[in-house]
Structures are given as C-alpha cells and as structure tokens.
Amino acid sequence: MQILRTVAELRTRVRGWKADGRQVGVVPTMGALHEGHLSLVRAAKRGCDRVIVTVFVNPTQFNNPEDLAKYPRTEAADAALLAEEGVDVLFAPGPDEVYPAGFASQVIVNGVSAPLEGERRPGHFEGVATVVTKLFGMTQADRAYFGQKDWQQLQVVKRLVADLNIPVEVVGCETIREPDGLAMSSRNVRLDPLSRAQAPALHRILQKTAQALRGGAEVAPVLAQAVADLRLAGFSDVDYLELRTAAMLEPATSVAQPARLLVAATIGDVRLIDNIPV
Numbered sequence: 001m002q003i004l005r006t007v008a009e010l011r012t013r014v015r016g017w018k019a020d021g022r023q024v025g026v027v028p029t030m031g032a033l034h035e036g037h038l039s040l041v042r043a044a045k046r047g048c049d050r051v052i053v054t055v056f057v058n059p060t061q062f063n064n065p066e067d068l069a070k071y072p073r074t075e076a077a078d079a080a081l082l083a084e085e086g087v088d089v090l091f092a093p094g095p096d097e098v099y100p101a102g103f104a105s106q107v108i109v110n111g112v113s114a115p116l117e118g119e120r121r122p123g124h125f126e127g128v129a130t131v132v133t134k135l136f137g138m139t140q141a142d143r144a145y146f147g148q149k150d151w152q153q154l155q156v157v158k159r160l161v162a163d164l165n166i167p168v169e170v171v172g173c174e175t176i177r178e179p180d181g182l183a184m185s186s187r188n189v190r191l192d193p194l195s196r197a198q199a200p201a202l203h204r205i206l207q208k209t210a211q212a213l214r215g216g217a218e219v220a221p222v223l224a225q226a227v228a229d230l231r232l233a234g235f236s237d238v239d240y241l242e243l244r245t246a247a248m249l250e251p252a253t254s255v256a257q258p259a260r261l262l263v264a265a266t267i268g269d270v271r272l273i274d275n276i277p278v
C-alpha cells in the first residue's frame with residue numbers, strides 16, 4: 001500500500017490505473033478506523049479493481065472547535081489496518097493541500113441538508129459537501145462507499161452527485177454494530193465505562209419505537225415515549241428523535257412511505273447518532 005499526501009501524486013497514480021481500464025473505488029473517512037470503516041473497504045474491494053481510502057479530518061465540517069480538537073487521530077494504526085485489507089492507496093493530505101491559500105469555494109446542498117444534523121451543526125453539511133466534491137475530483141473514483149450510520153450525510157452526497165453530474169456511483173453500506181447493538185463510531189472511544197454500558201439503549205429504543213410504529217401506533221406519542229426512555233437510560237440531551245421520509249428527510253406522519261427513525265443524543269459528554277428503517 002502506498003501512502004500519498006499530495007493531489008499531484010494521487011492523480012499520477014490514478015491516471016495509470018485508468019489507462020489500464022481499472023475501476024477505482026474510494027472510501028472517504030476521517031480516520032480512527034474501526035470495523036464499520038473496514039466493511040466499506042471490503043465492499044470497495046469486492047466492487048472495484050483499485051481502492052483508495054482517504055483519511056482527512058476535515059476542519060470545515062466541525063461546527064464545534066472542541067469536537068475537532070478531541071477528534072481521535074491514529075494514523076499509524078489506520079495505515080496498518082488498511083494495508084492488511086489490501087488497500088492500494090491511503091490518501092492522507094494535510095489541511096493546506098486540501099485548502100490552499102486563496103481557497104474560496106463552497107458546495108451547498110439545499111433541502112436535505114437543512115433539518116436534523118444540519119440544524120444542530122450549522123455549516124456541517126456545507127463542509128462535508130465541499131470536501132466530498134473535492135475528494136471525488138481528486139480521486140476520479142468510479143464508485144464511492146459511505147455508511148448508512150450517517151444516513152443524512154449519505155442522502156446529501158447522493159443529492160450533490162445527481163445535481164452536479166459527478167460521474168461516481170454512490171454506494172450506501174449497512175451500519176456495523178457492536179454485539180450489544182451500539183453503532184460503531186470513532187467517537188465511541190471517548191465514552192467512559194458507565195456511558196459505554198448505557199449507550200446501547202439508543203439502538204434498543206429505536207428498535208422498540210420502530211416496532212410500535214409498524215404495529216400502527218400513533219407517531220407523536222410513541223416518539224415522546226422514546227425520548228423519555230432515552231432520558232431514563234442515562235442520555236442527558238436528546239437533540240432529536242424523529243420519523244422522516246427516507247430520501248428527502250421530510251417529516252413523516254405515517255410509515256406508509258419508506259421512512260427512517262433518526263436520533264442524536266448525548267451520553268457523558270459524547271454526542272451519538274443512529275438511525276434505522278421503519
């Protein structure tokens with residue numbers, strides 16, 4: 001596996017692959033890799049001839065400077081894991097390579113970016129959309145792999161690819177969970193032992209809520225009960241727990257159309273997100 005840090009080196013490498021007719025896959029990440037990321041890498045290995053994993057802690061998508069400062073960075077361990085998976089290139093640029101002096105552009109995806117994470121993390125999806133658009137331009141990938149754990153992000157990326165005619169196929173991959181149901185996330189390492197023990201309630205309560213909705217229960221009282229259950233389980237803040245249409249993320253008042261339950265809640269001082277289909 002090669003570790004590349006500049007766009008120029010990456011482009012040279014990709015040009016060679018394309019000249020040989022190879023299909024290129026990319027897995028964009030912020031590092032601190034876990035089995036969730038590795039499942040995306042394995043999907044990319046199955047679907048493409050060559051695989052690039054990008055590791056870049058993108059400052060522009062952090063609305064909270066403390067969250068950025070505390071974001072785990074484990075490059076040597078990440079590189080070892082990726083080499084073991086047979087990844088061809090780890091692309092790990094520095095901030096100046098991605099945002100050189102004079103950088104002045106922004107990608108804004110209206111509609112699907114606005115609610116939920118967009119509302120709670122102002123500027124977050126503009127940062128994500130801009131860096132993902134740049135990563136597609138840098139890697140020239142034929143396919144790009146994203147996790148369903150960040151469901152809203154996946155819908156934002158699908159929207160921008162369609163709107164901007166970017167020639168990449170976006171592949172959404174299932175959420176990988178710990179045996180107790182907690183969705184794997186780089187931020188889980190920041191959970192203290194008590195919070196870690198309580199955190200699986202997030203997924204359990206989503207499942208119970210989905211089951212009630214599928215059984216015909218009325219939406220508003222079931223969601224209110226779920227929020228109360230989360231607080232009882234040890235979550236301090238529940239930013240949102242909502243039923244939304246699966247692609248557009250508009251408020252859903254029934255489960256007649258494809259719908260998704262999405263939640264963001266804080267335990268200890270760690271903000272967790274999760275979602276499941278209903």
Ligand SMILES: Nc1ncnc2c1ncn2[C@@H]1O[C@H](COP(=O)(O)OP(=O)(O)OP(=O)(O)O)[C@@H](O)[C@H]1O
Pocket residue numbers: 028029030031035036037039040145146147148149150173174175176177183184185186187188
């Ligand atoms: N448990 C998981 N299952 C499947 N995909 C995942 C999982 N966790 C993260 N991913 C995906 O990996 C990609 C990179 O995510 P990222 O590096 O932000 O990791 P993360 O664990 O989501 O970190 P964070 O703590 O920021 O949420 C995204 O497409 C994300 O959806």
Ligand SMILES: CC(C)(CO)[C@@H](O)C(=O)[O-]
Pocket residue numbers: 028029030056058061128131132150153
């Ligand atoms: C897609 C992404 C790598 C863009 O920085 C990030 O938002 C993430 O890790 O999900």
Ligand code: BAL
Pocket residue numbers: 061062150153
């Ligand atoms: N996994 C989404 C990236 C973020 O939380 O900033």
